[in-house]
Amino acid sequence: MAERFDEDSLRAVGVRIDAEHPEGIIFDPHQPQLRVTDLAAVRGDGIFETMLVKDGHVRKFPAHLERLQRSAKITGIGIPPAESWQAAVARGLDEFRTRSGLPEELSIRLTASRGVDGEPASEDSSFAGTYWVLLTPVPESVQASRGAAISVTLLDRGYDAAAAERAPWLLLGAKTLSYAVNMAALRWAKEHGHDDVIFTSSDGQVLEGPISTVLLGSRDGNGQVHLHTPSPEVGILPGTTQATIYRAAEAAGWTTSAGPVTVAELKQAQFLWLTGSVKLVSPIAQVDELEFTTDPEITHKLLEFLSQEG
Amino acid sequence: MAERFDEDSLRAVGVRIDAEHPEGIIFDPHQPQLRVTDLAAVRGDGIFETMLVKDGHVRKFPAHLERLQRSAKITGIGIPPAESWQAAVARGLDEFRTRSGLPEELSIRLTASRGVDGEPASEDSSFAGTYWVLLTPVPESVQASRGAAISVTLLDRGYDAAAAERAPWLLLGAKTLSYAVNMAALRWAKEHGHDDVIFTSSDGQVLEGPISTVLLGSRDGNGQVHLHTPSPEVGILPGTTQATIYRAAEAAGWTTSAGPVTVAELKQAQFLWLTGSVKLVSPIAQVDELEFTTDPEITHKLLEFLSQEG
Incomplete structure (x- = not known):
């Protein structure tokens, strides 16, 4: 179930992926989401990709997923399957559509951290870390x-x-x-x-x-x-x-x-x-x-x- | 005011420092504390120090604060004054004393991130980022x-x-x-x-x-x-x-x-x-x-x- 957003929060939408939500669950990126013991914040120990969405279409999604998998292999970080990322991105786009309409352009960041130090989130290595998708409208100045x-x-x-x-x-x-x-x-x-x-x-x-x-x-x-x-x-x-x-x-x-x-x-x-x-x-x-x-x-x-x- | 802890949480204590709490405010490190847009988690853009507390005494506190200031200068990250860190550490130690007794040894990590991307937490550059102290008992295996x-x-x-x-x-x-x-x-x-x-x-x-x-x-x-x-x-x-x-x-x-x-x-x-x-x-x-x-x-x-x- 989606958490409540204040109007201001529509600037960005977050989607967390975990073993219980392999297709993602919406969160408000303006609220705390990560523990300070998450290795992303402790040691920059995670990987990411940034993609562009134009008129609702994610550009080069397969190439970004492939490179994320390459980064995952090099760093030894387990990541959810491609379908999870795809479902989470779709969920995030739907959230925009439902709540404020889809902006012409969004930047989408996929992030996978090694997870909380010493506490794997799941026994399944594909979900042992912390995973989220962040969707943010591209500022007009960048466009x-x-x-x-x-x-x-x-x-x-x-x-x-x-x-x-x-x-x-x-x-x-x-x-x-x-x-x-x-x-x-x-x-x-x-x-x-x-x-x-x-x-x-x-x-x-x-x-x-x-x-x-x-x-x-x-x-x-x-x-x-x-x-x-x-x-x-x-x-x-x-x-x-x-x-x-x-x-x-x-x-x-x-x-x-x-x-x-x-x-x-x-x-x-x-x-x-x-x-x-x-x-x-x-x-x-x-x-x-x-x-x-x-x-x-x-x-x-x-x-x-x-x-x-x- | 301190948040409530479950008993399990006494494994670690967090103290956040911000402009409104220059002497620190206790938080439960087992609960989310950071936004996913915090630059610590986005790009490993922050600095830290790890210190040892033995029998309630923080070892080499001045040397660690000095090195944190050196890191802050090199990276251009504003950090709270030494007194803030000292007060926050004292508050964290007190939390242990009050709740479960002080372990013989604690490891204390001081972390300063550049803060939330594009949203300084304060106009005062010494409090513009995200700052926290994490106190964790040193495992017996390490000792x-x-x-x-x-x-x-x-x-x-x-x-x-x-x-x-x-x-x-x-x-x-x-x-x-x-x-x-x-x-x-x-x-x-x-x-x-x-x-x-x-x-x-x-x-x-x-x-x-x-x-x-x-x-x-x-x-x-x-x-x-x-x-x-x-x-x-x-x-x-x-x-x-x-x-x-x-x-x-x-x-x-x-x-x-x-x-x-x-x-x-x-x-x-x-x-x-x-x-x-x-x-x-x-x-x-x-x-x-x-x-x-x-x-x-x-x-x-x-x-x-x-x-x-x-």
Whole structure:
């Protein structure tokens, strides 16, 4: 049974998943929901995904569930089956529909924590942790900022590009809740007059943004567009937005590739973007002191590729 | 006013600090206390300290508050003044005294999160986040394990020793809630037959344990003991337990030093320990395949140094 909401709470809807509610149960995210002994809050020991809902359709839901499962495997956190997440998301969307109408856009965050320290919530490892879905309307400012040119700063992530393969305990391929460094890097960028960050490895490889994927592009004399992105082997997340763009771009006759990108190569790129599930596509007009041309036509096309999918 | 506890809950006591309760208010840690939008749970965006209470006395309280302030400064998280934390801890201890009697030993965790995303709890930056103290009896198994020899594995932390100085956004000197990697390293160690971990830098420097400080020791022909520890410049936390040991050791006529330690030097050490606030002192009998002699007399003395302080 749904708890009562005050009107204000319709800004966000929460859905908890547990062994007794494998299809989710609504909660008010403005009320306390987690114990302070939950490992999400104790040690950032959990994993997550963020997805976009546009006009009631969840974009790239299978890709996000797949990446959540990948994070779960790397971290050894048991998670509910895909059907549970799907049912919980559907329940959350219904709650919006019933109570205030569905906003044009929602951001949905799936979170799985390892659970309460020393007290598994269930003997079934798929429900031993703490699981919730949070649905939040996408602010108009975020919607309006899509496709707008940004300035980024290159920041050293501290790791070399081989660390992921050498040291699996660094969890480099998992999207964990331990994001304090990602947030600190974004704060650093803003304090230094930039909008976002591109992380580099200590040995000069381009990695990813704190919450985005890096995309390089070029257009030859015949107007043929080629896209390139750093490959996940360097210890970064496989980008679900970049993957969707690639599928549509290839269908449109563009060429694509993934592989190592050095900082020098980044600086010589013709066009650059950051891509992400909610902000979608941000053309980069500046990397530290270096200015870049943006190509509104390609950017528009990239946004179109993403809207085709949903 | 204190909330009601069921008897079971006396296993732990929580004290929340906020602008309206600068001296803390008791809560039941077995009940939900945090919103899912609290940045502690969203992104491991907070800081903490763990302290030991023995016979009602909080050990090294000033050193822990100092280190919490250091973490707060590095991360830009506002925290309540020292008096608030002191009052909240006193309130938590009183709660134990009143309700079930004070256990011989308690572990106390101070946690400060950046607060609820986009909704500061107070205009006063010292109370803008979410703050709580958690008091938990120390399990007998932990008490019994003190001074017992352990086996550790060396694991690469991925960073080189200069990363901390070069890249402040990595927050390497702060004790943040983003501890997923520390926990993953400990799980890795246990899966491979070890009790604990010593992190090394990618360029071969000895760093620290995931939740402890590394201590090297030697005894010369005259019985003179010398202690050595890696210095914080390599991006590790200053050890409060190690600092207490050093003060007492120097007073006892031992010599001490801090500085870089290579993996080769670690392997040639005469004696090794991990030190921490709750487990105190663990002599190391094995580093991966390499066996070490332990010196029960020195270990006993180290434990004695720590008990002098409280």
